[in-house]
Amino acid sequence: MAVSVLLRPCHEVGIEWKAELNSLLRSSEQFPNSALSAGWRENRYPSSCHLEPHVTICRVNRRRCLQALFQTALFSLSPFRLLSTSKPGKEDSYVPNYVDVASKAGLTAKTVIGGHASKDFLLSTTGGGIALWDYDNDGWLDIFIVNGWGLRDFSKGEEPTNHLYRNNRDGTFTDVTARANLLRSGWGQGVCVGDYNNDGFLDLFVTYYGKNVLYRNNGDGTFTDVTRESGLLSPKDHWNSGAAFVDYDRDGHLDLFVSNYVAHEAGLVLYDSDPSLVGVQSPVLYGPKGLQGSRNILYHNNGDDTFTDVSQAAGILGPPPAYGFTPCVADFDNDGWPDIYVANDSTPSLLFKNNRDGTFTETGLLAGVAVDENGSTQGGMGVDAGDYDGDGLLDIIKTNFSDQTTSLYHNQGKGFFRDRTFPAGLSGRTSSVKWGTAFFDFDNDGHPDILIVSGPIYPASLNPARAQPKEEDGQMILYRNLGNGRFQDISEHAGPGLLLPRCSRGAAFGDIFHTGQIDIAVNNLNGYPTLLRNQSPSPNSWLLIKLVGTRANRAAIGSRAIVESNGRQQIREVRSGGSFCSQSDLRLHFGLGHTQEASRVTIQWLGGTQEVLEHVPANRLLVVQEGKGIVSQEKF
């Protein structure tokens, strides 16, 4: 033990200490939320970031100025161009302007996850899933926000519950939770959507610390809890985290993958951790290391509205117990079968390669996506898959804990990846804990960008007596894809909404306001949600594609669209789950740059069939049904 070895008789200390130094330092490396990582690093502009040549900004003053200014102008829906001096239509000078419109939009319920002033248990730091989905099939994205619980009793009528907000199509939302029969309290964790019964209405699966819930969409604005009858009511409690619907056997029925975090019985174990905060702040958490881990679960859809746990038979139980957070389903090796990547906290992440026979083989280490380039495990949180370099292969972005870089794994083909975090320019932001993320094209230039939401483990409002807060308070990080395999951090120039301090967790991405640009909904721990609307119209064209399966599952989850334009091709897959225990819009968004059409759109349906559409005009929503082509389109 470090203590006894360190303090041998003085003449031995110098020698003995050398050995323990290594241990000490390794400890601080590998325990991201350990005491050794205490302290707050001043917010610094990463040196790897390159400003646009014509934008001259005094960074610190600018930020403060903007914060003060935008507090009063926050809810305006007209575009702001304070940050950008570029001329409209000049693609390479486009700067977004994300503004938080949550309050104005009516997202007024706070997410409760444990106590606010203290975080005594690990359970009070996780959860916070959010979903963007069209539950009523009106073509507009609605929002479902997972809520948590606390360690104290709540007054009747004030119990925290999940919330379903229906999109009123005018920039506002209405809380329809009660009407939809979705009121429920508990330690909610994550959410995913999928049409498990292929009736054309998206159903909802919510994970819990305890037992998960499957809500069948009745098609009339209401839901029914069908967990028991569907076979998804687990006999034992679990600490469920992320989930994703996946048709792993391509039988046209959506199966379900559920990640599990720490063993349920350890969820309320008090761990004391950061001694430098003791006496200044309440005891906080040590992270999951040392606690019993869990295994993930795969449920097979029997095709009769029931599920069967096939984890053992499918090979999902092979890897040792770990701390699973978010699954990301994608066809990583382009063999037409969905694979499953799981971002794990403090243990190697997993890549379950689909063997195409109902089983999986875990290949994370060999594939190069389990750990970082040094072989060190990271605190994996959120994940997304996207082809950031347009080579036809889906790459992986994984968020990690503080003092760790985000991981960008470049797909080399054959199921192998290479860590490209540093060459891609993603190594600069390490001070905050990073959660929800996605590849998305904020400027519609055809190159997928990256947004990361972050949030400290500790409560947002720290003891003011403390000289240095432990972590940055939930800055969002926006990376612009430069089109050459590298990214540029433009966080501080992308609108005030990204700069507001939040304790964020899940993030969902989609075109909420029918502008052709992606908006972002964020669930914040012990805070109100964030709804980021890009109020700076991009000069570029776009295309939004909704896929409807017939032989493939109705929601077309796992199907893929390949859009070719400007001599490049882009790939998107319809995906359930992802980000951090969240659900983004199932529709596939493509930025087309300055072109007015996609020269070709190829739909690869899960199941093997393929359709090709030629000369598809831009700036519209296409609905493509398997076997029928475009069945409807709508210009925004």
Place this chain on the structure above:
Amino acid sequence: MNFFGRAIVTIVIVLTTAPVPCAQSGRQGNKAPPSAYDKAFALLQQGESVEALAEIDTALSASPDDPSLNNLRGLVTAKLNRNAEAEASFRKVIRLRPQAAMGYNNLAALLWQLGRSDEAVQSFRQALIHEPVNFAALVGIGTILSAQQKYAEALAYLENAWSIHSGDFQAGYELARALQETKRPAQAQRVLGRLSPPHDRTIAAKFYALQAGIAEQLGDRSSASRDYRRAYELSGQPFEIYLALVRTTLAARDKNGAQIPPAPPGLSAEQNFTLGALFASSGDYSEAISYFQTTLRLEPANYAAAYNLALAYKQAGSQQAASELIEQTLGRQPTAELYSLLASVQEETGRYVEAARNYQRAVDLDPGNEQYYFDLGAEYLVHLTFEPAIEVFRIGTHKFPKSARQYVGIGLAQFALRRYGDAADAFLNALEMNPSSPDAFLAWNALPAFVLTAEWEKIQPRLKLIAERFPGSAQALFCYGAAVFRRSVVSEQEENFQLAQALLERAVHWDPKLAAAHLELATLYAQRNLNKQAVASFLEAIRLDPDSETAHYRLAQTYRNQNQLERANQELDLYGQLSRHHREQLAQTRSAIRQFVLAHGASEPVVTEKKPPL
């Protein structure tokens, strides 16, 4: 005169019982009646020296120039301690028979007995002039020269004597001793091997002691221990042999090691202390404790005994006893090292706050001792009280500007507070002092890569300067080369890759055993798709540091990229095993961490301890 001095005399007597031919009359081969010489000799053998002398004097009155009678007179008077007469007699023999060795030998033996060694040697040399292969003279000179520690000079005579009478105990013993002293233990062992221990217990003890010493010199501690034990048993328990017995037994101790016999009684305080130190140094603290306790009983004010006893208590796990003794001793003689020792005891017993206070006291009492500053800073550091640790180490860097580890201490505290730029700065300060410092090197290379990238503008010039100032330092080259490599991965500039490669290749050239350099070079090769070189360097890194999970992991990825999947999986298996093992070790480290809190608002910093809820 020691035993061997007396032995020489006896031998001389024995060898000279054959009468001088010219002094004999009718002794050889006839049956003449006993002469006066014979009668006197018989009386001498019966122990009737006075009577023998009378007989001799009577005979000498008739034959005053009889060499044999004069020689015999010399031997008798020597026995009667009438040394002047004995010397006169032997000198007369020499005058009478200047060509015979006998007189010279007897005179030499007498002179050595009287402590006149140089004259004795001269006399033996005279004997050899006239009889160059006279055994007694050869042994005599060799023995005396050995006694004078002129072993190299003695060797020639003793080897000569040994060649004449190999098997002679004295010649063999002295020869073996001289060989041992001149660091030729193997030869000495061969000589001793031809001797049998004599019956005389004292001489036998010396024989075994010499044999043990030779075995010890040859590294055969088991045999040495055995022979020392025999010597000890035969010799009446002298302390010196007991000490040697203890030393060799402890050194040779295995699971079935022989027990050490009890110490001889009546040892002095110093002797007890010596034994205590011997046992303590070999980790036998319970034995050490009893000797130190005895030392203290004999000399209650013996500081060294008190300190070492306390240390032995601590090492034996008797923290309470250690603590009490130290505090008691501090009452009489407060010293920095005692406070430091007390602090370390308190640290082990969980009294961290008091430990910190006492480390502070050690610093106060001996502010010129770098170790105490380091200990205090380390105490704060290990208990995650970083700001005080920084303060202590900061003072340490001012007072001991050549101490790299003070900077490392600051750097670690800054690192823990996530002030990576400051940590890098501190580690660089340490490296600038001495890039070969293991602490500085280890600390620098523990910095995450993103720190190097973020702080590149500040780091690069300093690393470059270090490499230039220490051109032969593999560590300096490695640190700079690794940083340039990390930078080149980000910038993807070819010239940076080339520079990094050149630096790292130089580093491994200067120090082929620097595993970290091989690993980094291998990674660079892999990055540049020089796969064959990458594999070779990874393998070398692993050979030098088989526990490096990073090396195994990266090698696995390199094999994978070359489609050597079976090898890749083998490396991943090794990586997995190492990774699990390291995690278990780290888990143990974490569970031992405690903390304490600085209470605000007191007139002076009051250190209290807060226990965690669970």
